[in-house]
Amino acid sequence: MVSAQTLERRIADSGRRLTEPRRQLIEAMRNLGDHFTADQAVQAAPSVGRATVFRTMRLLQDVGVLCQVVLDNGAIGYRLTANARHHHHLICSQCGATDDFASGGIEDQLAELGRQCGFDMHGHRLEIYGVCAACNTELDRR
Amino acid sequence: MVSAQTLERRIADSGRRLTEPRRQLIEAMRNLGDHFTADQAVQAAPSVGRATVFRTMRLLQDVGVLCQVVLDNGAIGYRLTANARHHHHLICSQCGATDDFASGGIEDQLAELGRQCGFDMHGHRLEIYGVCAACNTELDRR
DNA sequence: TTTCTGTTGATACCTGGTATCGTTTGGGTA
DNA sequence: TACCCAAACGATACCAGGTATCAACAGAAA
Numbered sequence: 001m002v003s004a005q006t007l008e009r010r011i012a013d014s015g016r017r018l019t020e021p022r023r024q025l026i027e028a029m030r031n032l033g034d035h036f037t038a039d040q041a042v043q044a045a046p047s048v049g050r051a052t053v054f055r056t057m058r059l060l061q062d063v064g065v066l067c068q069v070v071l072d073n074g075a076i077g078y079r080l081t082a083n084a085r086h087h088h089h090l091i092c093s094q095c096g097a098t099d100d101f102a103s104g105g106i107e108d109q110l111a112e113l114g115r116q117c118g119f120d121m122h123g124h125r126l127e128i129y130g131v132c133a134a135c136n137t138e139l140d141r142r
Numbered sequence: 143m144v145s146a147q148t149l150e151r152r153i154a155d156s157g158r159r160l161t162e163p164r165r166q167l168i169e170a171m172r173n174l175g176d177h178f179t180a181d182q183a184v185q186a187a188p189s190v191g192r193a194t195v196f197r198t199m200r201l202l203q204d205v206g207v208l209c210q211v212v213l214d215n216g217a218i219g220y221r222l223t224a225n226a227r228h229h230h231h232l233i234c235s236q237c238g239a240t241d242d243f244a245s246g247g248i249e250d251q252l253a254e255l256g257r258q259c260g261f262d263m264h265g266h267r268l269e270i271y272g273v274c275a276a277c278n279t280e281l282d283r284r
Numbered sequence: 285t286t287t288c289t290g291t292t293g294a295t296a297c298c299t300g301g302t303a304t305c306g307t308t309t310g311g312g313t314a
Numbered sequence: 315t316a317c318c319c320a321a322a323c324g325a326t327a328c329c330a331g332g333t334a335t336c337a338a339c340a341g342a343a344a
Contacts, residue, residue, distance in 0.1 A: 017310055038300055049324040054301060070212050090261050109248055110270060118275030119232050125212060127267045128252060133260030159341060180331055191293040196332060
């Protein structure tokens, strides 16, 4: 779990103000655990206006500590992350847990593939769906 | 462009009825070209009820002739495709055009990566953003 | 032609997200 | 410490995507 200090420092370092609503939302999101929806974030910070929740979530995305996760069903989830660099997600269909991973190898392969098609690649998005180790052992036990 | 016959046959073959609203929506989507939003589909088939548009789009996804495309900004686009097998998308940020591609190599790599994390991979989603060949030559010309 | 089931459209509702706009506030400066 | 102002805020309205409900309708098989 990313510390509140880290999150707050990232905001401050980017030149934005560290306001009370932002602090409250950060705390609320941290309490939600490692994955949550926009609506859960809104619910979890009742003293913070809806618009501000979305504004702050966008801000956190901009400074690289919150990332969007495209779920199996196309819905969008969110996840706090310490790791600001580009990465991908492993998403458990069972429990919803998300994990980050990076793979330079795949990156290179994609760039090469794009070149072959005359496509100038600027970015990409890769989500992997399945069942995480914890849920797997859980299932085996039954 | 996928033919209307192909699309209609896919529906019939899956045991669903080929109704007038479904035919109209298919025609409307074909007229929209190779990528469109849900709202555009709704607008393009004014004689078809909104709920039916969404139901039919889900049906077409189920039979593998319509796919969701997650755009750069997180919005969802749609694309008719003849290619029912799993594939990925090249999405042009300039003109919005989407292209399909498949790559078994990447697939294998992902499965291996998942195994290493104890993650039992069931599926994935890969979207590549950039500038397509046509837009590239267009930009060079300026 | 009847019948039955799949399908439809209207409607209401939910979630995610943005735009607007008048008010508040953080934090640098006098 | 008080002042100031841009940044941030909240309420609100709005938009898009999507689902649930339910009474009415229509393919297609008997």
